[in-house]
């Protein structure tokens with residue numbers, strides 16, 4: 501191992517996975533360089549103080565909610581940096597929209613289908629009970645569930661309203677349509693949520709008062725890492741001496757190890773020498789992409805506090821819109837999600853499209869102002885979060901995060917627990933830091949053993 505390397509570790513990508521790895525490695529005294537493509541940290545989390553109509557406050561364009569009871573890594577960060585949590589308002593109104601029909605709630609399905617609902621609920625819980633949080637899905641004998649979500653619904657054999665309501669599990673987890681994505685990650689998410697379907701719907705509660713940006717900046721400020729912004733990485737090569745990372749601008753840096761903490765959808769944009777293993781290379785090429793548009797909107801004349809669910813298949817991609825802030829006479833701030841599919845109808849993000857989205861869920865409501873970001877076409881995200889197509893995750897899950905030589909991989913898109921969530925990103929970042937540190941320690945020991953052996957061999961015997 502050369503002693504002239506620039507750093508111990510180069511971390512590529514400054515989302516929660518990358519910054520967790522940076523912070524943990526710096527805590528242990530390693531020299532770390534973080535290369536981030538954007539002009540900010542946070543990646544698919546992005547908070548800023550903003551004005552939307554009559555509302556002014558912290559707006560989260562991406563990842564926002566966490567679950568304090570079980571997301572232990574996130575809670576450790578929240579406590580370490582003195583952040584505070586608050587809850588989105590609990591809804592008084594719980595309407596559903598399926599097959600173009602508005603149901604005011606509170607029951608999600610009509611009474612004539614209530615036994616269908618009970619039977620399907622029992623089957624889903626039985627399937628989720630086969631899974632253990634924290635064990636990769638290729639090690640759990642659940643390949644029979646790695647089928648299109650639509651096929652999974654067919655097997656449940658329920659009435660149309662129940663089917664529409666249960667599809668929400670797919671929309672919520674993947675922001676894709678049931679014929680395109682696997683049933684396995686959405687069902688396994690119930691295992692993550694203490695085997696409770698109700699908790700799975702209810703995760704949109706606790707969020708950081710100060711915003712995710714305040715937390716990730718506090719984590720980065722707590723390090724002595726070199727951080728370079730607006731520095732997208734073009735290539736990564738490794739040999740016996742170490743790793744060389746070259747930016748699109750042509751600068752090269754060397755290190756003993758590197759952590760690839762870019763989104764799965766972006767691995768394809770980096771040239772790896774030697775190439776990534778077949779599982780990783782094929783998976784990034786297959787584009788397991790979620791298409792969410794998350795809007796923050798000031799809306800008048802809608803019920804409040806409210807939380808709706810829609811059958812995206814028959815509502816043009818609309819999924820949900822729920823109360824985030826009550827603005828009194830000025831209405832409320834709703835957070836909404838819809839599917840921004842490239843090949844199917846989408847509302848789009850101009851005023852008329854967002855207004856149509858709001859009217860779909862709340863006929864008669866008035867859209868005053870809004871904010872939205874298109875994640876799937878964002879060059880350095882490539883996807884809102886991961887949405888696995890059928891047949892991949894039950895085959896490759898554990899191998900997507902296997903280290904390759906001096907490279908370690910960390911992103912929520914390959915997380916073993918809380919796949920696709922900020923918690924999963926932090927968990928994978930921490931694991932990559934442990935693995936990289938372990939490898940550097942092992943190599944340091946080998947170097948010192950070799951040096952000792954050669955000095956013993958050349959020593960003049962008395």
Ligand SMILES: Cc1cc2nc3c(=O)[nH]c(=O)nc-3n(C[C@H](O)[C@H](O)[C@H](O)COP(=O)(O)OP(=O)(O)OC[C@H]3O[C@@H](n4cnc5c(N)ncnc54)[C@H](O)[C@@H]3O)c2cc1C
Nearest residue numbers: 513515516517537543544563564565733911912920921922
């Ligand atoms: C609309 C939306 C809502 C969500 N809601 C929630 C939620 O409520 N709760 C939750 O837990 N999760 C939520 N998520 C998911 C969550 O935000 C992500 O799972 C998590 O933030 C991903 O973290 P990461 O570090 O793995 O990846 P990222 O945050 O994407 O970080 C990767 C970083 O790599 C950088 N990068 C990319 N390419 C390069 C390159 N070539 N060179 C250098 N840098 C590069 C990117 O700029 C980025 O900063 C949501 C996501 C979206 C989009």
